[in-house]
Amino acid sequence: MKILIAGAGPVGLCCAHLLGHAGIESVLIEKQVKLGTHPSAHYIHSRSMEILRDIGISQQIYENMPNKENWRKFIYCKNILGEVYRSHDHFSTAAYQLNNKLSDMHTAHFPQHKLLSLLANSLPETASLSLGKEFSELSQGASGVKVKTADGEEFEGDYLIACDGASSKVRNFLGIRLEGTGILQHFLNIHFISKELGSLAKNNPAMIYFVYNPENVCVMVMHNADEGEFIMQYPFYPEHQHLSNFTDADYKEIISSVAGSSINDVEIKSIKPWRLASRLANEFSKDRVFLAGDSAHQMTPAGGFGLNSGIKDAHCLCWRFQYPELLKFYSQERHQFLEEILKTSLGYYYKAVNIAKNFRLDLDNMKIFQDFTSYLPFGNEWIFNQGMKWGQKAMFNDANARYYLSDDKNLIDNVHPKEDLELAYTSGYFENGGELAPNVEILYENKKIPLRALPAVLMKKNKKPVFIKLEGKNPLPTIPYETFTMPSHSSTSYLIRPDGHLYSSK
Template sequence: MNRLADNAERVPVLIAGGSLVGLSASLFLGRLGIGHLLVEKHPRTSHHPRGRGNNIRTMELFRTAGVESAIREAASVLADNHGILQTPSLTGTEGHWLFREMDPGGKAARISPAGWCLCSQNDLEPVLLNAAQELGGDLRFSTELISFEQDAEGVTATLLDRRSERRSTVRADYLIAADGPRSPVREALGIGQSGRGELFHNVSITFRAKRLADAVGDRHFIACYLTNPEADGALLPVDNQESWVFHAPWHPERGEPLEAFDDERCARHIRTAVGMPDLEVEITGKAPWHAAERVADHYSDGRVFLAGDSAHEMSPTGAFGSNTGIQDAHNLAWKLAAVMGGWAGPALLETYGMERRPVAQATSARAAARSAEHSHPGYSAPATEDRGPQSNVMAVAMGYRYVRGAVAGADPSAPAVPDHFTVSAEPGSRAPHMWVHRCGVRLSTLDLYERTCVLLTGPGGAAWHEAGRRAADALGVPLDCYRVGEGPDHELAPEPGTDWAELHGTAPDGAVLVRPDGFVAWRAERSVPDPEAAMTRALREVLRLEA
């Protein structure tokens, strides 16, 4: 053990970075009862409106974590904004919708208890912060991780309080690096990155313009791509009234300095882009950002794990980056809790990168293709890039799957992100949503998946139900077992017209084992002669328990 650790503050998990992914990791660990310390070098949560698209899968995770309603309340001002508009200006009659509705026909309601949510990062982060603190999380802003060392038993980190300049030492069992795309932790570990690198650059400009809402009218878009060749860019509403964000192309590769974006130039660019030369524009803030396609070559080194932008960078088109990062944190949290709780082997943590890295590789490629499809301002896509419609966002948001890792029986040849989304209970896929009643209370099957593995069986699955209990007890694994069907012997009653077995791809006497993160770990399509032995093998394989 490092000598600095002798007098160090001790915590089970140290999180470096307090933006969306770090705060989500804190929330998820808090829900699982894992003590942790989060440090963030900035003095407060983000004040810049960005990273606003929270997809259905992310909202399912936040639903399970108990913050969905608070997030929707924080996002209420943009609740009626839909679609992406592309037009030469806001004052002409040209232009068209790249898409008009996020969920045309209400299809999402049939596959999920949650839905898309347009909540900007500056509104979302305080919700996550408050929820994490209420769960007992220790979150310290104006505190920076400046160095760390690890050994076989843990990580010793040196922290700097940026207000007092005081240094302190923390000893943690594990370190989560959610410290952004320029991750000092990743750099210190010497972990390289793969991918196409930088794609394009923008300057995000926040501004006030009271008359702009008149030009927008009832076109309450999520974003508007303005295509005037003299001043292109992307316009995003903040309050649909007078506060807005404009993404202006920036070309540092041509020697263009950031200082060139003074208030006068920014205001002139916005007026030209929207087609209102006399619009009064008050610039309130500017922040550069870089779109890139990079994925870390490894997601962990010993007891240190990368999550979010430290693990992957991708184009913001489609809001895939922040969602992928939040889902990283969710995948890692239950595995840390299982290993620290003693009901999974240490090798379970190796499956984090095994599962998440292929998803990031596929998703970053889809994000770049979507930028090409939308002709994102500032992006000159290579001629070889697919510019065809990438409309099946659901395949990325909901269809990603784990073909290797903490699963048993997954198809190793299946892509991490399919071309199309279909509801499935195949091992490695997201478990299906189904409305059921438990003790008179209506809930989704997804609401069952958080703290333990769950075994679901159908009307003919009594043998699996008992075998699961016996196998879990023998292995010391917490397992919630539910029988789905009518009558007093069944804990979950399906709603009329639903068929549990059909939805989960089994016979009535089959069984499905679901992980705490809501992914199918293993499936038995029908009964077998020795269900307890089958359950024991499945739990051992999934949780990396030694025989």
């Protein structure tokens, strides 16, 4: 069996690893001539870290990420080195304590380009990677799928997984719709290096600084203080602004304003426009093609749900190719799960909007002004840019924001045990169950291992996915698949499928 994978981002690379564990050959087709170097995502949830442990790179992530003391907080401030309106320590919350109870794997702060490097450098022998191959078209038959790339090369396989991002050409070719919001907001993602700023920020470290002042409003992500690696998410209005309007000197001036001090060693690495939306594909598969990651869902960034949902897509899907009759449940299971995640993610976006409103920076007013200037016969770009500057300075007021941010319920959370570890597939292959196997240790071959790690251990050993029966007092349903049986750690009987979700007899 051979699976084609369109897109060698983190989700596509995870698919190649997981397919290899199941004894399945894969071919990754990536349109870029080299792997991405822009740190689009960075926050990895506990369940994703469990999956990356199964893949074999979790320890490298923990060893190479920043000290946890440097990213345990979100800070709402006038600027990074100046007045703090509110500091929110995510590692001192009840949600953090529950998360640690539900999983033995800590969350991680590790930029996407470094994750890509780890995944690519450890690809299994079953996987091959073809760079500079942009998807053009596909055809499907009763026994396989054929993909043609823009340069005319053809690839054949039994199935195709589309991991080719938010503007997925595979999804568009198949005519699968995205449903949800329109574009909520535009940003520039500015990736830069400044060891000077990193050194200064270590005096008051945070994973994310939400900066509100009369000159600039933005989000600053500190990837690594020691390396001076940052991403600045800066509001952008493409109807009135163009990338060509900004110079490196402009970016450096903005960074100094956001920092609260003149920063002299800024090195701009890359800049990417980003359209923020909340959308879900109306179906995740069509015949022999399956969507995973951003090709299937687009989320607001708060909470890091985009990357983590993509990793879980891969984990839910890849073992099923050895049991093709179970592929039909993939779309059903992931769709119901992701509907809830999109609600949570969108809720965090509106929390951010409401925080800005309490600084008297109302996005609706900005959009009204934007629409108004669009109808001006000339000079609308200059009028818009000057109007935005003057309006922000005139309207900015932080008196009410201080009080608003003092209430925890108005803040953006960063630890999500319910969404990450407690949500279950309420329908699909297991009609009566679907939650994750419990976070307990079991004895396997005279070694203690987490129960949720056992499916991957058995898959690597057998080169195929295996169902697990933990036999307690009550009988379990009979299934027509190879199973590994052992005594339950409690009186309850469990049937665990290869991705760690279970049916319980209780």
